[in-house]
Amino acid sequence: MKNLSLLFYILITINFVACKDKQTLKVAGSETMNSMMRFLGTEYEKVNSNVRVTVEGGGSESGIDRLRKGEIDMAVSSRALNQAEYDDLRKTGNLEIVRLAYDGVALVVNPNNPVSKLHLVQTSDIFSGKIKNWKEVGGQDAPISIVIRNDKSGTQDYFQNHILKRRDLGDKEFNTYKSNVFSPNAKIVKDNAEMAKYIQENPNSIGYMGMGSALVDHKDNLKALEYAKTSSKDEPFVTPSIRNVYDRKYKLARELFIIYKTDQGDKIDAFVTYLTSEQGQVAVLQSGYLRSSLPEVEVSAEPVK
Numbered sequence: 001m002k003n004l005s006l007l008f009y010i011l012i013t014i015n016f017v018a019c020k021d022k023q024t025l026k027v028a029g030s031e032t033m034n035s036m037m038r039f040l041g042t043e044y045e046k047v048n049s050n051v052r053v054t055v056e057g058g059g060s061e062s063g064i065d066r067l068r069k070g071e072i073d074m075a076v077s078s079r080a081l082n083q084a085e086y087d088d089l090r091k092t093g094n095l096e097i098v099r100l101a102y103d104g105v106a107l108v109v110n111p112n113n114p115v116s117k118l119h120l121v122q123t124s125d126i127f128s129g130k131i132k133n134w135k136e137v138g139g140q141d142a143p144i145s146i147v148i149r150n151d152k153s154g155t156q157d158y159f160q161n162h163i164l165k166r167r168d169l170g171d172k173e174f175n176t177y178k179s180n181v182f183s184p185n186a187k188i189v190k191d192n193a194e195m196a197k198y199i200q201e202n203p204n205s206i207g208y209m210g211m212g213s214a215l216v217d218h219k220d221n222l223k224a225l226e227y228a229k230t231s232s233k234d235e236p237f238v239t240p241s242i243r244n245v246y247d248r249k250y251k252l253a254r255e256l257f258i259i260y261k262t263d264q265g266d267k268i269d270a271f272v273t274y275l276t277s278e279q280g281q282v283a284v285l286q287s288g289y290l291r292s293s294l295p296e297v298e299v300s301a302e303p304v305k
Contacts, residue, residue, distance in 0.1 A: 022049075022050055022051065022052050023050060023051050023052070023267050024051075024052045024053075024054060025041075025051055025052070025053045025054070025073050025074070025267055025268070025271055026054050026056075026071070026072040026073045026074070027041065027053060027054065027055045027056070027072060027073065027074045027075075027076060028055070028056040028057070028058055028062065028063045028066050028071075028072045028074075028075065028076070029057070029058065029059065029060050029062060029063020029064065029066075029075045029076040029077055029259075030057070030059065030060045030063060030076045030077050030078040030153075030154050030155075030256070031057045031058070031059060031149070031153065031155070031191045031192050031209075031210075031213070032078040032103060032154065032155050032192070032209065032210030032212070032213055032256065033076040033077075033078060033100075033101075033103075033210070033256055034055060034056075034057045034191075034192075034213075035212065035213060035216060035217050035287065035288070036101065036212055036256075036284065036287040036288070036289050037053075037055045037076055038055045039283065039286070039287040040053075040275060040280065040283050040284065040287065041053030041054075041055055043280075043283045044271060044274050044275075044280075047274075048270065048274075051267060051270075051271070053271070056072075057191055058152065059149070059150065059152030059153045059154065059190075059191075060075075060076070060077035060078050060079055060152065060153065060154030060157070061151075061152040061153075061154070062152050063075035063076055063077060063259075064077060064081065064085050064089070064259065067089065067259060067260070067261070068085075068088050068089050068092060070092070073260065073264060073267070073268055074258055074259065074260040074268065074271070075258070075259040075260070076100075076256070076257070076258055076259070077154050077256070077257045077259060078103065078153075078154030078155055078158065078210065078254065078256050078257075079154035079157050079158055079254070079257075080097075080255070080257065081097065081259070089259070089261075092261070093261040093262070093263050093264075094261060094262040094263055095259070095260075095261060095262070096259070096260055096261070096262050096272075097257055097258075097259050098257065098258050098259075098272065098275075098276065099255050099256070099257055099292045100256050100257060100258045100275060100276070100284065100292055101255075101256045101284045101289040101290060101291055101292050102245060102253055102254070102255055102256065102289065102290040102291075102292065103210045103211050103212050103245075103253065103254060103256050103289050103290065104210075104211035104240045104241075104244075104245045104250050104252050104253045104290075105155060105158060105159060105208055105209070105210060105211060105240075105252040105253070105254065106208065106209060106210070106211045106214040106215070106224040106225070106240045106252070107123060107206065107207075107208050107224065107225040107227060107252075108195075108196075108199060108206070108207050108208060108209060108214050108218075108222040108223065108224055108225070109199065109205070109206050109207075109222070109223050109225060110199055110200065110202070110203040110204070110205065110222070110223065111221070111222065111223045112203055113134070113139065113203065113204070113206075113223065114138075114139055114140060115134060115137055115138055115139040115225065116223075116225060116226060117225055117226035117227065117228070117237040118137060118225055118226075118227060119227070119228045119229065119230060119231045119237070120163060120166065120168060120169060120227075120228070120229050120230065121166070121169075121230075121231070122137050122231075123163050123227075124163055124164055124165075124166055124177065124180065126144055126146065126206060127146055127148070127159075127163070127164050127182055127183065127186070128164060128180050128181065128182065128183060129146070129182075129183030129184070129185065129186075131144065132144055134204065142203075142204045143204060144204060144205075144206060145187065145202050145204050145205035145206070146182070146183050146185065146186040146187065146205070146206060146207070147186065147187040147188075147189060147195055147198050147199060147202075147205050147206070147207040148182055148186045148187070148188055148189070148207065148208075149188070149189060149190075149191075149195065149208075149209075150188055150189070150190055155208065155209060155210055158254050159208050160182070162252070163252075164177075164180050164181075164182065165177050165178045165179075165180050166180075168229055168251065169229070169230075187205075189207075192209045192210070192213045192214075192217065192218065193217075193218075195207045195209060196209075196217075196218040196221050196222055199221075199222060200221045200222070211224070211240045211241075211245070211253075211288075211289075212287065212288035212289040214240070215240065215241070215288055216287070216288035224239070224240050226238060226239050227240065227250065227251065227252055228251070229251045238250045238251070240252070242285070242288070242289075242290050245290050246290055253290075255292075256289070258272065258275065260272065276292075
């Protein structure tokens with residue numbers, strides 16, 4: 001009995017010491033990057049047992065703000081910093097911004113929606129409220145229900161500028177439509193999970209989210225639409241996929257960033273080294289995103305199930 005008690009005491013002591021020595025690395029920000037960072041954190045922990053990586057969402061703006069306040073070790077963002085954010089972060093320490101991956105933005109609808117493709121002008125007109133019925137874009141006679149992310153979302157920022165305001169069609173189009181705003185009837189949600197749930201429960205709805213999130217996290221509940229920048233016969237509609245983003249065929253694609261302070265100790269440096277290494281970049285691809293080192297991409301890697 002004494003031996004069992006001693007063994008139990010030793011095991012508890014070892015576990016306590018291990019937990020005490022384990023460092024926590026806090027990451028927060030982009031909802032688009034959430035599933036990827038969770039996977040990367042888990043993979044990193046396998047080779048660094050003394051580190052625990054915690055990942056939270058909240059949107060790109062939220063992550064940047066929390067990094068400025070010192071609440072987290074690393075922010076993740078699906079858009080570049082604006083000048084004010086950059087200046088504020090520099091006030092609190094040396095700053096490093098690293099491109100971690102690329103992601104496409106997918107237009108998503110209910111799987112039962114017969115519409116399979118949209119071009120940029122149609123998409124802009126839908127989300128601004130000009131096109132109100134699915135029959136106007138080849139669908140059924142049913143009112144379109146729009147769902148969008150809140151203003152802390154990097155994906156929302158990208159979508160608003162490149163699609164809603166038509167920046168991708170050139171300066172002339174952008175200057176004409178730069179005052180475009182989302183329909184006042186649009187449903188606003190806080191994250192991709194809430195958007196997916198809304199679209200699943202509302203067959204006539206349409207939204208948008210990061211390609212990795214759409215094709216990995218919500219592939220069973222959503223349908224990602226084919227997309228073309230113009231309606232020209234010379235520009236075919238393209239399915240969102242890693243291969244098509246890599247080949248520059250899918251036009252809705254953007255950079256994903258990690259942002260951190262360079263004077264926060266070895267745990268940050270070691271994690272960044274892993275993320276940008278060959279091992280880390282393969283893990284990025286496995287999580288359903290496109291690695292940042294484009295010339296070396298291995299498009300045959302299977303996404304994580």
